[in-house]
Structures are given as structure tokens and as C-alpha cells.
Amino acid sequence: MLGMETIQYNLPQSRIPQAWYNILPDLPEPLAPPLHPGTLKPLGPDDLAPLFPMALILQEVSTEREIEIPEEVRQIYAQWRPSPLIRARRLEKALETPARIYYKYEGVSPAGSHKLNTAVPQAWYNKQEGVKHLSTETGAGQWGSALAMACAFLGLDCKVFMVRVSYDQKPYRRALIEAFGATVTASPSTLTESGRAILAQHPDSKGSLGIAISEAVEVAANDPRTNYALGSVLNHVLLHQTVIGQEAIEQMSLAGDEPDVIIGCTGGGSNFAGLVMPWLGRKIKGKCHARVVAVEPAACPSLTRGRFAYDFGDTGHLTPLVKMHTLGSTFVPPGIHAGGLRYHGMAPLVSHVVNLGLVEATQVQQLDAFAAGIQFARAEGIIPAPEANHAIAEAIRQALEAKAEGNARTILFNLSGHGHFDMQSYIDYQAGKLENYDYPEEEIAMALAGLPAVP
Ligand SMILES: *Cc1c(COP(=O)(O)O)cnc(C)c1O
Numbered sequence: 001m002l003g004m005e006t007i008q009y010n011l012p013q014s015r016i017p018q019a020w021y022n023i024l025p026d027l028p029e030p031l032a033p034p035l036h037p038g039t040l041k042p043l044g045p046d047d048l049a050p051l052f053p054m055a056l057i058l059q060e061v062s063t064e065r066e067i068e069i070p071e072e073v074r075q076i077y078a079q080w081r082p083s084p085l086i087r088a089r090r091l092e093k094a095l096e097t098p099a100r101i102y103y104k105y106e107g108v109s110p111a112g113s114h115k116l117n118t119a120v121p122q123a124w125y126n127k128q129e130g131v132k133h134l135s136t137e138t139g140a141g142q143w144g145s146a147l148a149m150a151c152a153f154l155g156l157d158c159k160v161f162m163v164r165v166s167y168d169q170k171p172y173r174r175a176l177i178e179a180f181g182a183t184v185t186a187s188p189s190t191l192t193e194s195g196r197a198i199l200a201q202h203p204d205s206k207g208s209l210g211i212a213i214s215e216a217v218e219v220a221a222n223d224p225r226t227n228y229a230l231g232s233v234l235n236h237v238l239l240h241q242t243v244i245g246q247e248a249i250e251q252m253s254l255a256g257d258e259p260d261v262i263i264g265c266t267g268g269g270s271n272f273a274g275l276v277m278p279w280l281g282r283k284i285k286g287k288c289h290a291r292v293v294a295v296e297p298a299a300c301p302s303l304t305r306g307r308f309a310y311d312f313g314d315t316g317h318l319t320p321l322v323k324m325h326t327l328g329s330t331f332v333p334p335g336i337h338a339g340g341l342r343y344h345g346m347a348p349l350v351s352h353v354v355n356l357g358l359v360e361a362t363q364v365q366q367l368d369a370f371a372a373g374i375q376f377a378r379a380e381g382i383i384p385a386p387e388a389n390h391a392i393a394e395a396i397r398q399a400l401e402a403k404a405e406g407n408a409r410t411i412l413f414n415l416s417g418h419g420h421f422d423m424q425s426y427i428d429y430q431a432g433k434l435e436n437y438d439y440p441e442e443e444i445a446m447a448l449a450g451l452p453a454v455p
Contacts, residue, residue, distance in 0.1 A: 009251040011082040016074050019066035021242040023277045026284050031352055032323035043320050051220050051228040053129040059236040073121045080109045085251035091379040099402040103415040104248045113417030114271045115146035115231055118240035122229045123150040133226040135219040137161045137212030140339030141173025143231030148182035158182035161215045164207035166339050173421045187212040194218050194316035208332045209343050214316030232268025233347045241274025249278055259290045261398055263413040265390040266294045267340045269347030271416040280358055294361045295390040299437035300333040302346045303361035310454040324351040328447025334437040336366050337425035338386040364393045365436040370429040372396050385417035386425050
């Protein structure tokens with residue numbers, strides 16, 4: 001077997017990180033505080049208590065660099081973690097590039113994506129504080145299946161508002177969520193005031209993440225026994241994802257390599273933050289010199305074309321105001337197949353590191369993303385989630401640039417999930433039914449005109 005090329009850089013179960021990494025104390029400037037939607041004053045911990053357990057609220061504002069991962073959560077992580085770091089040797093050969101390409105593969109989680117990394121601790125902390133019911137929303141269905149699975153593991157019950165378009169297009173995701181014992185309702189629904197208000201105006205509404213969030217928050221706010229869980233955007237969610245980057249740092253060192261560029265796709269920003277924050281922590285200390293690139297869809301370009309402003313996280317304006325790159329909370333993104341990237345805003349933390357110049361942002365069109373995903377699948381044998389195709393497209397672009405320039409380059413990207421439940425989008429792509437969407441300038445201008453006035 002001498003001379004075999006290494007493909008996987010695996011860590012033993014004992015190397016699952018002991019703590020999540022919080023970048024806040026290492027940043028040169030603090031984050032702008034979230035504001036109460038009524039008073040416009042900075043939010044206190046008690047304002048969030050109707051929705052979240054206190055342990056997660058404290059993580060949301062923590063300035064501790066390391067936050068210990070509870071032993072039972074690490075034990076559940078061991079079901080699929082540490083996830084593999086894979087050298088894409090066959091893709092490198094197919095591209096005839098001198099670049100070395102590595103990907104961290106989060107599709108090995110039983111829910112099929114990185115989302116389980118936060119679903120498990122969120123369910124666990126809720127359980128510790130005696131909560132028995134969680135409500136949430138899901139766009140493409142990945143977050144709904146992750147939270148449903150975590151709730152099944154920990155004995156909680158789970159109610160999921162699923163964006164109407166996905167509910168209709170993705171019956172298998174819905175079936176998976178139900179198999180884990182959660183209930184699924186198409187959003188907008190008649191169960192909530194926010195849902196009914198949308199349906200009164202738009203009876204055929206296909207829904208959006210912003211609308212589904214309003215419904216799930218409303219249910220939790222009105223029922224003292226129910227808490228709310230969010231799959232992205234918030235600091236504590238991004239924090240839980242940092243197991244990805246911490247493992248990747250160890251694995252790149254096993255490979256004897258250092259990344260020159262680190263890439264992730266961004267919807268709400270959690271898988272991207274999970275991979276890159278531990279590297280950014282090193283970058284701030286001068287121990288990492290990589291370019292860090294966030295990739296978003298051209299149809300929903302919050303980082304590259306949105307405004308940095310206080311905005312609501314949802315369409316019904318029930319959530320606190322957070323300062324982020326936003327396209328306006330009433331913007332309903334075009335129906336691209338990367339459902340997990342169809343969100344009007346961006347994590348405040350990811351928005352902040354872009355503003356600080358630590359991260360660059362770029363965008364990819366839908367057809368280019370799918371072309372990259374197919375090329376990747378034929379070389380590496382993994383069918384990627386449509387969201388992850390955006391990261392792959394940028395990785396391939398970088399590898400071809402290295403080839404054109406005749407230099408070597410080490411590329412690391414996050415393969416945030418597999419696409420086994422998204423095959424309809426691949427069928428549509430192969431049949432030539434998908435289209436590119438240009439930046440919907442007028443619609444976004446209209447949505448931005450409605451930004452809340454914050455002094
Ligand atoms: C949800 C999801 C995304 C987008 O969400 P982020 O919070 O930006 O990570 C990306 N990839 C996959 C596979 C997802 O499920």
C-alpha cells in the first residue's frame with residue numbers, strides 16, 4: 001500500500017472539541033447591540049426569556065472565549081463527529097489545477113447537514129430548563145429535520161412551520177421531519193395571526209423564511225410552555241457551529257497544509273461562521289493569512305448588495321432589531337432551489353467581520369452553482385446540497401485562477417450538506433428548467449424603503 005495518496009484526514013472521537021469558540025472577545029470592535037422592537041432600547045436578557053432558555057440567552061451575549069460543550073451534547077456529536085476533512089484529489093485532477101482543494105464534509109450528520117451541530121445543544125439547554133415543546137420554521141427542510149431529530153434524541157416535542165413552496169416541492173423532507181416525530185404545518189398558515197394576515201393579502205402566498213419565523217415566534221410567545229429555536233443568524237447558533245472550524249484546523253495540520261483561501265456559502269451565515277471563525281481568530285492574532293470568502297446567491301445578495309442597518313429578522317416584525325446586511329424584511333427572494341440561502345438578512349456577526357475587512361463577499365448565479373455541483377459530484381461522488389454548490393463554484397473558480405496564474409494555492413471550503421433530498425432541483429437543472437435571477441433592484445429598493453427608523 002506504500003505510496004497511496006491520502007484522501008481523508010480523520011480525527012478520533014476523543015478529538016471532538018471540548019468547547020465552542022466565541023470570537024467576540026477577539027474582535028477589534030464589539031457588535032452593535034440588538035434592540036427591542038417596541039422601545040428601540042438595547043435588549044436585556046429578560047426580553048428574550050419568553051422565547052429562549054436563559055443558558056442560550058447568556059451565550060448570545062457572552063464575551064467568554066471558550067464555552068464548554070456539555071458532555072451529553074459531545075456524546076451525541078460522537079454519532080457523526082469529528083466530520084471528515086477530504087482532499088478533493090479527483091476534482092483537482094479533473095480541473096488540471098496545481099491548487100490543493102480540501103473540503104470539510106458536514107453531510108455525514110444523520111440529518112444530512114451542519115444544522116444538527118446546533119439543533120442538539122439547543123434542544124439540550126431547553127430540556128435542562130424544563131421546556132417540553134419547541135416551535136421553529138424551516139425553509140428547505142434541513143433545519144426542520146435537524147431540530148426534529150435532536151428533539152427525538154432528547155424527548156422534546158417539536159412543531160415546524162415549513163415554507164409553503166418547500167412543503168409542496170419537498171414531500172420527502174417533510175416525511176423525514178414527521179418520521180422523527182415532529183409536526184409540520186405549511187406556512188403561511190391559518191394557525192397564527194401573522195399567517196392569517198399574509199393569507200388575507202396573498203391567498204396564494206408561497207411563503208418565505210421571514211413569514212415562517214413570525215409564525216413560529218408567535219406560537220412560542222403566546223404559549224409559556226413552548227420555546228422557539230432558530231437554525232441560523234443568532235450568535236449562539238454560530239457559536240455551536242465552531243466545532244467545524246476547530247476540527248478543520250487540526251485536520252489541516254494533520255495534512256501538513258495551511259489554507260490560502262477559506263470559502264463557505266452564506267444564507268443566514270451559520271455554516272460559514274462555523275468553519276471560518278476559528279480561523280479568523282488566528283488571523284486576528286497574525287497566525288493565519290488566508291483570504292476568507294463568503295458566497296451568496298445573486299438572487300438574494302444581502303452581503304454584496306444589501307444595506308448595513310437595523311432590521312427585523314422576520315416579516316411580521318415580532319423579532320428584535322439586529323444590525324446586519326439586509327435586503328429588507330418584506331423582501332421575498334426569488335424561488336431559487338438553494339432554499340437555505342433565501343433569507344433577507346445575514347448574521348450580525350458575519351455582517352460585522354465583513355465590515356471589519358476580515359472577510360470578502362461574492363455572489364454566484366444559480367446555473368453556475370448547479371454546474372459546479374454536477375462537476376463536483378462526477379469527480380468526488382457526493383451530490384451536494386444546492387446551497388453548498390455556491391461554495392463549490394467559488395472553490396472551482398479559485399482553482400482555475402491558480403491554474404491560469406501557474407501558482408499553487410491551498411483551498412478549503414465547507415461542504416455544508418448532501419443533496420439527497422434535493423434531487424428534484426437536479427432533475428430540473430438537467431432538464432434546462434432552472435434560470436438565473438438578476439438582482440431584483442426595484443423590489444429590494446421597495447423593501448429597503450420600509451426599514452425601521454432607528455435614531
Ligand atoms: C441551511 C443551510 C445552509 C444555509 O444556512 P447558513 O446558516 O448560512 O449555513 C447552507 N447549507 C446547507 C446544507 C443548509 O442546510
